[in-house]
Amino acid sequence: MSIARQLFDVVVAGVLAFVILLVGSVLAPELAQTLAIIVACGFYFSRYPWGSQDGSAINDRIDDLYDSYLPF
Structure with a gap:
């Protein structure tokens, strides 16, 4: 990445x-601030889990979406 x-x-x-x-x-x-932090951290750490470098099918689909729309 x-x-x-x-x-x-x-x-x-x-x-x-x-x-x-x-x-x-x-x-x-x-609960608004706590929920916002939990959801944001959950999203980020699901994309970059600790101790694991293999991506899941969802991460592969997100990467394909990035490839189609982002220049980097």
């Missing part, structure tokens, strides 16, 4: 956390 793709995954995780935070602040204001 290139550093540019990892940075893009961090941006995607941040946007995902922001959306969860906005929606969660209306539905469950006490």
